[in-house]
Amino acid sequence: MFELNTIKKQTESYKPTQNACKLCSPLGASIAYKGFQGCVPLIHGSQGCATYIRRYLISHYKEPIDIASSNFTEDATIFGGDENFKTAVLNIFNSYNPQIIGIASTCLSETIGDDVNLFLHHFLAENKEIDCDFVVASTPSYQGTHIDGFHEAVSAVVKKFAKQGYTQNHINLFPGFVSTEDLRTLKEITSDFGIDSILLPDYSESLDNPVWNTYHRIPAGGTKQADIEKSGSARASIEFGTILNRGSLSGRVKNQSLSGTGAQYLMNKMDVPLISLPMPIGIMQTDAFFEELEKITGKKSPEKYEKQRGRLVDAYVDAHKYVFGKKAVLYGEEDFVVGMAAFLDEIGIELALVASGGESGILETEVKKYCPENRDKVVVREGFDFENIKEWCKESSPDILIGHSKGYYIARELNIPMVRVGFPIHDRIGGQRIKHLGYSGTQELFDTIVNTLIEYKQNTSPVGYKYM
């Protein structure tokens, strides 16, 4: 088995992180909040938190992304952020007229011990005219990564609005952090099955708007409040991702209990059955998703998808030689790389490294669970940063690098062909529209990966052949 002893796991204490392969949790919470109708995110911390996160997201989504800040001052840090918080809420209310203000805490506010729920209680008692709703997610950046913030915010929204009721026909879809195109794909699939689905969250429109005639302070789109309420009476929840917010436990001191995800909350408190699946990338995991939809609806998959699947298999057959035995280095968020690894494994690509900045403690188990072909060869590392990944690439000379934009410098330095997937895509247009999920998403990924390998071979070939 391929093993490198020179690189130790990054979880040792006192190790610096060099070119992190993760972001902080208020970023994830902000994205999730954008997926609920009329919601304006408020980050309770310094101005920079909101501005940096906006800038980071704007570079990926190429959309206006307004995130308010309570703009901590030195006074606020010493005496508490109460006043700043209230001013912020009032100003958001007056200038955005939101339905929801989605609050994410920060390392600063959590460390000084600000109790946002208490602030809110006082604030609402003094300001009766404020008629929007508030959701609070605890997202200190010293706990977990942006993915933990994402799940925390989704779960906070569900806890706030979901109402228990007689089971109805609709289902809940907890997609995890996927692209806007992925969300549209999921909506299309469930709609083709003839079932109402509630996406939690749904930023397919709010983070991917058409061009506007007039400026919208709050972009259209997002899951409606009435639908969030209905999530408590769904026939089932399908939740993508098997690692979810487990990374938030790493490095904790006091509270070792894990807060549940939105889907888990609905199962435990409102008896909504939970179907947990890895992200539907590749044929096997998409099949698993479609099987669940068939079970729930009692219908066979629509012919459209039989054909999509058939074309995908056809493409696998046509191109199997170009990918077989190729060594890939894959990196990104934990649940995302689990899904991607399952797909790469089923087409005969060997995973020289599956890496993530997340530290759930179970990444290796999860990846191997879904990689039957090369289970023994797969190397999985969590808590890795890009310098770790680079060292690994230097020694293992992979044929392809698969992940988001931030690995580009490695691809460039070591001359490894690269395929961009996931988040963030800061150096290309259309990163938010990359499709990963379902048969059609897999088809696009497959074509891109195969063609990238072919292109590299073509470019480095002395012959420069024109047909294959």
Add this chain to the structure above:
Amino acid sequence: MTQYLKERQKQILTKGKDSVEIACGKKSLAGSVSQRACVFCGSRVVLYPIADALHVIHGPVGCASYTWDIRGALSSGPQLHRLSFTTDLKEKDVVFGGEKKLYHALCELIDKHKPKAAFVFSTCIIGVIGDDVEAVCKKVSEEKGIDVLPVMSEGFNGTKKDGYKIACSALSRLVGTDKDYHPAKYSINILGDFNLAGELWILAEYYKKIGVELISCMTGDGRVEEIRRAHHASLNVVQCSGSMMHLAREMKEKYNIPFMKVSYFGIEDMSDALYEVAKFFKDEEMMQKARELVTNEISTLLPALQPYRQKLEGKKAAIYVGGAFKAISLVKALRLLGMKTVVVGSQTGNAEDYKLLKELCDDGTVIVDDSNPNELSEFVKLTRAHLFIGGVKERPIAHKLGIGFCDHNHERKEALAGYIGMVNFAKEVFASVTSPVWKFVK
């Protein structure tokens, strides 16, 4: 829903309509979605281009992730500044303190990367948990034999502008530490150019042509050794005055080096930047060379601009940038292209900057300090601007409203300074304003 928040109204004025002075230099209003960042951001952007120094961010992971390779500040040699290093604090570090982690991180990184100096940025919670960063820096400095400089840039501790000041203090600890350097007869430092898209190299070439030695640039294409000897220069030429005036003033006090404010954007300001330096040195030969250089450049530049000007004449532009000094140059540069500025604002301008802007602009121009997306989109609509000049965060405002955008911020890939920069600027404005795609959005 109010159009503009009440507390913000004093920071917005329309020339010819409002006679009051604009309010500025204030903390951003909570909840206003300011385009500004924080103290840390101010320090980080100023020191970032020093390419052979180690920049370590002490705190949880976010601040380092969001500022990894963030500026297009080019280096002609080492690329160490483009990596992102952090102590990546976890809850246990917040509870038990991060000093040990910082110490070990610094030692490991210094051994690995062999930097000429190290900057250690404190982020918000460092100021709260009370890590003695100064002491750790001192210890590592003694052990490793390089300067390890604390940058106390806790995000909440003021505005982005305060971050500039803190960065200047860190720089001033390096300035003056190389006593043995012998400068040429005429020597300057450039302060406040960050070598975005290689702009410093264009300027350095101009100064070389007129016979002036550039001892150091702070901080574009920066090197620790050059900063150490900066105090040997006869003059500090300060661009982006917002970020570097603190250092210029300090160097005047400490080393008696006079400074002058310049800008390198647009023909007028660029030419003045050369003439003023020649005037300072009172050297007729230098002045003659400067005149020749300017004449040569302009004689090729003006005809090159002509075709763009013909198409752009009468178009209207909105400007919202970080520093107001740049905004002033942009108004002039746009005028050269026949364009009118209808909105102009900045994140960190001071009273003097805004006064100048007010004098420079036509009646009806909206002038704004520390604005936000809601206001900016209103102004664009109100004034029917054809073009927006700003940074990444302003781009989607322009594009969503279906008007052109020109990136004049950290991430630009085309040099916009100097004479060649003026041509690039004209090309970019032209491409943006006259693209055929706008017909689909009208």
